[in-house]
Amino acid sequence: MIRFILGRLVKAVFILLAILVFNFLLIHAAPGDPAAVMAGEAGAADEKFLADLRTRFGLDQPLYVQLWIYLKGAVQLDLGFSFRQQMPVAELIGDRLPATLLLTGVAFVLSLVLGVIAGVAASARQGSWGDTIISTLALLFYATPLFWVALMAALVFSVWLGWLPGFGYSTIGAGYTGFAHALDVAKHLVLPATTLGLFFMAIYMRMTRASMLEVSRLDFVKTARAKGLKRSVIQRRHILRNALLPVITLAGLQAGQIFGGAILTETVFAWPGIGRLMFEAINQRDYNVILGVFYISAAMVLLFNLITDVVYVIIDPRIRLTG
Amino acid sequence: MLQHFKIAATALALALAGPLAAQDGTPKSGGTLNVVIQPEPPGLMIGLLQNGPTQMVAGDIYESLLRYDFDLKAHPQLAESWEISEDGKTYTFNLRKGVKFHDGEAFTSEDVKFSMDVFLRETHSRMRTYMEHVESIETPDDHTVVVHLKQPFGPFIGIFEPGTAPMIPKHIYEGTEFAKNPANNTPIGTGPFMFDEWVKGSYIHLVKNPDYYMEGKPYVDEVYYHVIPDAASRAVAYETGQVDVLPGGSIENFDVPRIRELENTCITDKGWEYFGPLSWIWINNNNKPLDDVKVRRAMMHALDREFAKDALWNGLGKVATGPLSSSTRFYAGDTPDISYDPEKAKALLAESSYNGETIRLLGLPYGETWQRWAEAVKQNLTEIGMNVDIVPSDVAGWNQKTSDRDFDLAFTYLYQYGDPALGVSRSYMGDNAKPGSPWNNVANYQNPETDKMFAEAALMANPEDRRAAYKAIQDKIVSDVPNLWLLELGFPTIYRCNIKNPVNTAFGVNDGFRDVWIDK
Numbered sequence: 001m002i003r004f005i006l007g008r009l010v011k012a013v014f015i016l017l018a019i020l021v022f023n024f025l026l027i028h029a030a031p032g033d034p035a036a037v038m039a040g041e042a043g044a045a046d047e048k049f050l051a052d053l054r055t056r057f058g059l060d061q062p063l064y065v066q067l068w069i070y071l072k073g074a075v076q077l078d079l080g081f082s083f084r085q086q087m088p089v090a091e092l093i094g095d096r097l098p099a100t101l102l103l104t105g106v107a108f109v110l111s112l113v114l115g116v117i118a119g120v121a122a123s124a125r126q127g128s129w130g131d132t133i134i135s136t137l138a139l140l141f142y143a144t145p146l147f148w149v150a151l152m153a154a155l156v157f158s159v160w161l162g163w164l165p166g167f168g169y170s171t172i173g174a175g176y177t178g179f180a181h182a183l184d185v186a187k188h189l190v191l192p193a194t195t196l197g198l199f200f201m202a203i204y205m206r207m208t209r210a211s212m213l214e215v216s217r218l219d220f221v222k223t224a225r226a227k228g229l230k231r232s233v234i235q236r237r238h239i240l241r242n243a244l245l246p247v248i249t250l251a252g253l254q255a256g257q258i259f260g261g262a263i264l265t266e267t268v269f270a271w272p273g274i275g276r277l278m279f280e281a282i283n284q285r286d287y288n289v290i291l292g293v294f295y296i297s298a299a300m301v302l303l304f305n306l307i308t309d310v311v312y313v314i315i316d317p318r319i320r321l322t323g
Numbered sequence: 324m325l326q327h328f329k330i331a332a333t334a335l336a337l338a339l340a341g342p343l344a345a346q347d348g349t350p351k352s353g354g355t356l357n358v359v360i361q362p363e364p365p366g367l368m369i370g371l372l373q374n375g376p377t378q379m380v381a382g383d384i385y386e387s388l389l390r391y392d393f394d395l396k397a398h399p400q401l402a403e404s405w406e407i408s409e410d411g412k413t414y415t416f417n418l419r420k421g422v423k424f425h426d427g428e429a430f431t432s433e434d435v436k437f438s439m440d441v442f443l444r445e446t447h448s449r450m451r452t453y454m455e456h457v458e459s460i461e462t463p464d465d466h467t468v469v470v471h472l473k474q475p476f477g478p479f480i481g482i483f484e485p486g487t488a489p490m491i492p493k494h495i496y497e498g499t500e501f502a503k504n505p506a507n508n509t510p511i512g513t514g515p516f517m518f519d520e521w522v523k524g525s526y527i528h529l530v531k532n533p534d535y536y537m538e539g540k541p542y543v544d545e546v547y548y549h550v551i552p553d554a555a556s557r558a559v560a561y562e563t564g565q566v567d568v569l570p571g572g573s574i575e576n577f578d579v580p581r582i583r584e585l586e587n588t589c590i591t592d593k594g595w596e597y598f599g600p601l602s603w604i605w606i607n608n609n610n611k612p613l614d615d616v617k618v619r620r621a622m623m624h625a626l627d628r629e630f631a632k633d634a635l636w637n638g639l640g641k642v643a644t645g646p647l648s649s650s651t652r653f654y655a656g657d658t659p660d661i662s663y664d665p666e667k668a669k670a671l672l673a674e675s676s677y678n679g680e681t682i683r684l685l686g687l688p689y690g691e692t693w694q695r696w697a698e699a700v701k702q703n704l705t706e707i708g709m710n711v712d713i714v715p716s717d718v719a720g721w722n723q724k725t726s727d728r729d730f731d732l733a734f735t736y737l738y739q740y741g742d743p744a745l746g747v748s749r750s751y752m753g754d755n756a757k758p759g760s761p762w763n764n765v766a767n768y769q770n771p772e773t774d775k776m777f778a779e780a781a782l783m784a785n786p787e788d789r790r791a792a793y794k795a796i797q798d799k800i801v802s803d804v805p806n807l808w809l810l811e812l813g814f815p816t817i818y819r820c821n822i823k824n825p826v827n828t829a830f831g832v833n834d835g836f837r838d839v840w841i842d843k
Contacts, residue, residue, distance in 0.1 A: 032719025038365070038374075040722050040761065047760055049448040056502075084365045085523070086507075095523060151555050159562045166559045172526045172547055173355065270551040270560075272524030280362065280552065285719045 001313075005306065012302040019298045020074055020291065024067055027290055033059055034083045034285040057083045070291065079295065080288035082281075089292040093274055097296070099169055100273030102185075103265070104258050106193040111200035112251055118201070119208025119247075120240060126213060134205065142202035146261055150195045150268040157191060164190050167270040192269040196261050200254055207250055211243035218242075245316055252308025256301030348823065352542050354841035356822070358568040358832070359557050360527065360548040367518065367527070368507040369489045370438070371446050375833075378486045379570065380548055383529055383835040384425075385512035386490060388416055388435070389483040391829040393596050395652060395741050397480055401430065401490060401513065402468075411475030411784030418466040422536045424492045425517045432462035437493035439470075446501055453482055453745075475784035478742035481652075484597065484830060485514075487740075515541035515837040525550060542840035554690065558582055561817070568825055570832045571595065571814025576692045579637050582817055589820040592639045592813035594831020599648030599739035599746070600814065604684075604700070604732050604807040605725065605765045613682075613731060617675035619804040622732075623661045624668035625707045631699055632810055635692050639813025645801040646747055648811045650829075651739045652786075653793035658801040661808070668707045681710045685724055685733040688717050693734060696809075700732075725761035733765070736812060741829070743793050744781035751800060752777055768805035 035053035054060045058069070073080055079089035122134040141149075158166030165171070170184045215221065216239050224234045262275035270276075274293050281289035312319050360379060366372050369381035388402035397405075402416040422430040440460050443450040456476040461469040472479065482488050490513060495506045510518050515537075516529035527548040531541055549566050551557045558574045560566045561582060571594075574582060583590045612618050628642045644661065647654045682704070686697035701711040711732075716724060724730050739746035749755055749763060753774045756764035773796055780792035816832060818825050824838040825831075 030719065031716070031723035032721075033723075034719075036722035036726065036761070037719050040718065046448045046452070046763075047757070050760060086366055092523070099524075154556065154559050159559055162563070165565070166563055167551055167556050167565070168549075169525060172357075172549065173528070173545075268553045268556055270525075270549075270553070270556055272522070272550075276524060276552055283718055 001310075005310070008306050008309075012299075012306070015302060016295070016298055017071070017075075020071065020295060021067070023291055023294045024070060027285075027287055028063060028066075030285070032285055034287060035059055037284050038084060053083075070288075074291075074295065079292040082286055082289045084281075084284050084286045085289070089288045092277060092289060093292055093296060096272060096274040096277050099271060100259075100262055100266070100275060103189065103192055103196065103271055103273055104255075104262050106189060107197035107200065107261075108251075108255060108258055110193060111197040112204055114197075115201040115204025116208050116244070116247065118205040120212060120235070122205065123209045123212035123216070124235065131209075135209070138202040138205045140202075141198040142206070146195065146199055146264045147268055149198060150192070150265060153191050153195050154269070164188075166191065169272050188271075192265045192271050195269075196258065196265040199261065200258060203254065204247055204251065207247050208243060211246050212239055215239045215243045241315065245312070248308060248311060248315070252304050252311075255304040256297065259297050259300065348842065350539070350542050350823070350838075350840040351842060352539070352544075352840070354543050354843065356543045356546045356568065356836060356839060356841070357566040358546060358548050359560065359566050359570060359573045360550055361557065361573055362552070363524065363550045364527075366507060367510045367521070369485060369510075370442050370491050371502060371507065373447065373449070373486060378833045380527055380529070381489070381510065381512075382485050382514075382830065382833045383516040383546060384510050384514045384518055385485045386514045386835065387483045387485045387488045388418075388490070389480075390834065391481070391484060391597060391741070393593060393829055395481065395596060395650075395829050397483070400483075402483070405480075407480065411477075412472045414470040414472070414479065416468040416470075418468065419536060420466055422513050423534055424513055425511045425532060426492070426495075427534075428492060428494050429465075430490065430492075430513050431465040432468045433465075434490055434493045435468045436460045436462050437497060438491040439488060442491050442496060442501060443488065447487075449740075449745075450482075450487060453479070453487075474782050476744075477781060477783055477786065477789050478652075478740075478744045481597075481741045481745065485835075486830070486833065515835050516546055519545075537837070541835075541837050543836065546836060554578070561585075567819045567822055568832065569817040571816050574817075575690060576635060576637055579815060579817070583815075587820050588817060590815045590817050591826050592815050594816055594826035594828070594833075595812075595814055596650040596829035597741045598830075599650045599741070600736050600812040601643055601646075601648045601739060602734070602736035602809040602812055603643070604734055604809065605730070606804075606806055607728060607731050607733075608767045608769070608805055609728065610731055612676045612678065612680060615676045616803060617671050618677045619807075621668045621671035621675060621677070621707060622704060622709070623804050623807050624664045624671065625703045625709075626700060626807060626809070627663045627703055628809055629663065631696055635696055635699070636810065636813060637815075639815055641811040641813070643808035643811055645797050645808060646751065646806070647743055647793070647797060648739050650741075650811070651747070652742050653790050655794040655797045658797045661801060661804070665703075665707055672707055672709070677709065679710060681712055683712050683714050683731045685714045685716065685721065685730040687734040687736070688715075688721050697734060722761050725765055726759055728758050728765070728767070732807070735761075735765070737762070743796075744777075748777040748781070751805065766805045768800075768803070770799070770803065773799050 035050055035057060038053060039050050058066060070080065082089050082092055085092060118134050122131045125131055154166040157164045165188050169188055176184050221234060221238055224238050262273060263279050266273045266275035267279050277289060278293040360376050362376060364376035364380060367377060367381050369377055369385050386401055388400060389397045390400040391397055401419055401422060403419045405414060405416045407414055418432060424430055444454045456472050458471040458473045492511055495511060496504060515532055515535050517532050519530045520528040529546040531544050535541060551560055554575045558578045561569050606613050606619055608614055632638060632640055632642060641649060644656060645658045684697055684701060687693040697713050701713055704711045725733050737750065751768050751773060752764055753769045753771065756767045776792060776796050780789050783789045783792065816826050821842040823840050823842060827838055828834045
């Protein structure tokens with residue numbers, strides 16, 4: 001097991017480097033650079049101002065030199081400096097990462113737990129009213145764009161009903177500490193986490209339902225029924241445990257995607273996480289910040305894949321790890 | 324809803340009866356002002372950064388020597404009084420006594436000289452150009468500054484506002500590398516509010532300057548600038564009461580009619596007189612058939628700008644009549660007619676060298692309104708028989724394409740800075756047409772005659788001579804149609820009516836909230 005994990009980690013480093021190079025080239029292929037965007041914001045910049053900015057940021061160097069400098073830093077975990085924010089990228093990401101982990105973590109757990117429960121409930125009586133309602137809702141959540149759900153949620157629960165705050169991480173200027181602060185953050189978290197979680201919940205629900213139905217038609221389930229086991233025991237011990245395997249694979253892959261969803265959710269709800277940092281950095285062509293966020297999110301996807309593989313072994317004794 | 328607007332406008336007109344006294348009832352002290360800021364500023368040191376959001380926050384922290392009313396008339400700020408010599412070459416400023424920076428150090432004439440002559444000359448691209456007219460700056464005593472110009476420079480009295488000539492503490496910056504001075508993170512000025520805290524991605528917090536030199540001011544205790552990246556969410560933030568002031572451009576134009584009908588909500592399009600944001604479409608005068616003046620005139624008459632104003636800008640703003648905004652000094656309204664006349668446009672196009680070529684129109688990536696505007700322009704031009712393709716891009720892509728002159732028509736809007744010599748000539752001077760910047764003479768308009776006239780008009784001492792010179796320039800440029808002028812943009816500031824005086828100078832919310840008070 002340990003050899004397997006070490007082997008995968010070594011591979012991950014190379015994959016990460018390849019991703020960095022690819023991202024670097026991709027960003028530089030887009031038209032415009034951060035100097036032009038910053039000069040534009042100044043309203044009346046002259047050529048000297050632009051040239052000064054480019055020299056200051058090292059953008060006047062040939063691309064391969066810029067790439068080399070970046071990679072050299074990245075290997076030593078130095079993510080460079082944000083041109084626009086005038087701060088080290090690592091510090092910027094470090095400031096924003098906890099908020100994103102909180103949002104995506106809660107959304108992930110919420111969607112997985114509720115998705116699996118709903119999937120099991122729907123599959124228990126295929127074709128019943130309950131199944132139809134759950135399946136239709138899941139389809140609706142799956143098909144509706146995230147930003148629209150986010151805006152509607154803010155409109156209904158914040159503007160019309162006034163139950164929940166519509167944006168931000170905490171109440172600004174309230175000066176809460178301790179439990180009151182945690183409660184305040186939790187209130188602010190409800191809308192963004194639910195919005196982000198709905199889409200993924202729909203996926204897990206549909207996957208669980210389909211997988212449960214498939215497994216329930218297999219021979220060993222018939223055998224279990226023939227033995228006279230209780231329906232609930234068959235559902236839980238025989239069907240669910242086997243049906244969960246594809247759901248876990250999917251969840252492992254989606255853990256990376258949920259990060260992508262966070263970009264939209266954080267932007268609409270003014271949640272101060274790295275998704276929003278990324279959104280703004282792309283608009284401003286703040287190269288080092290974009291690459292830094294890619295770096296972190298790629299590393300997380302690789303990590304989640306590794307965790308998925310390990311969890312697999314734990315729940316499915318048929319699978320053995322080989323480096 | 325028009326009612327609200329009228330009431331707000333009347334209140335403002337009354338408020339301005341006295342020179343910038345702008346009092347509307349008896350001011351009450353206390354309270355918190357919650358304002359939207361978008362996008363998040365890259366920093367708050369206004370001498371280093373000249374973008375809009377930086378100016379909005381830093382305008383509370385830093386001050387300049389003067390303040391300007393809606394007619395761009397100068398009023399005292401850090402300078403109590405000033406004299407201009409008869410030959411227009413010597414400006415003497417008498418500074419207010421007893422002014423302190425936020426760290427307790429006294430503000431003196433040495434700070435003025437350092438700010439203008441050393442700091443801004445190095446860091447501020449606009450100020451650098453203006454300082455080329457300055458021969459020397461003398462400081463005979465702590466409270467007197469004498470500026471000698473090389474030759475008279477008409478617009479000089481108009482540059483003493485915080486975004487252009489902020490007063491920077493010499494004792495903190497002298498001898499340091501300005502861009503890397505750690506004090507940039509905790510900006511120190513003389514303004515009514517002091518920097519307290521900046522939680523990146525969330526808010527910027529300013530608190531009242533207890534030692535401010537104007538008795539009783541500022542009235543409010545603190546100001547929060549809320550960073551909310553999505554336009555729809557900013558509207559929600561106002562609707563739910565989390566913010567009270569939406570500066571111009573905070574929300575999409577199509578949300579304005581809904582928001583301004585809310586209870587206790589006022590709206591004004593004042594506060595942009597100095598910037599005079601004027602929108603137009605750059606015409607690439609290098610490209611055929613756009614080098615043909617008949618094609619350009621045909622396009623100008625094809626555009627239904629009244630429609631754009633009413634349908635896209637909620638009726639705010641004004642249809643432009645030429646290269647100057649009507650709030651700018653020396654604007655002439657009686658220039659050649661460029662109004663909407665599709666029949667005339669068709670006739671002109673028929674006489675021109677246009678032969679069915681596809682014209683690429685680069686939209687401005689600043690949100691929905693601008694996208695729809697590009698569609699409206701395309702439709703207008705199609706109606707007179709032209710082929711138009713809209714080219715999509717993001718901000719960085721727009722910068723690149725206009726810098727490289729890779730367009731036929733390109734939307735833009737630019738500030739006028741109150742005087743044609745500061746904000747207009749740069750877009751039309753022949754020697755300012757080099758590719759590589761999207762903020763010079765992007766159209767490549769070449770006319771030696773107007774070049775000479777612009778150069779002379781800037782240096783005239785007598786305002787009446789300048790007026791005549793700029794009238795001739797406007798006539799000439801309007802008849803050449805190097806660009807398609809669209810609207811003097813009306814950016815509405817929306818606020819709760821119990822917040823008094825959020826906009827009472829030509830800079831609107833970019834000026835300090837010195838006079839703001841909250842009627843609870």
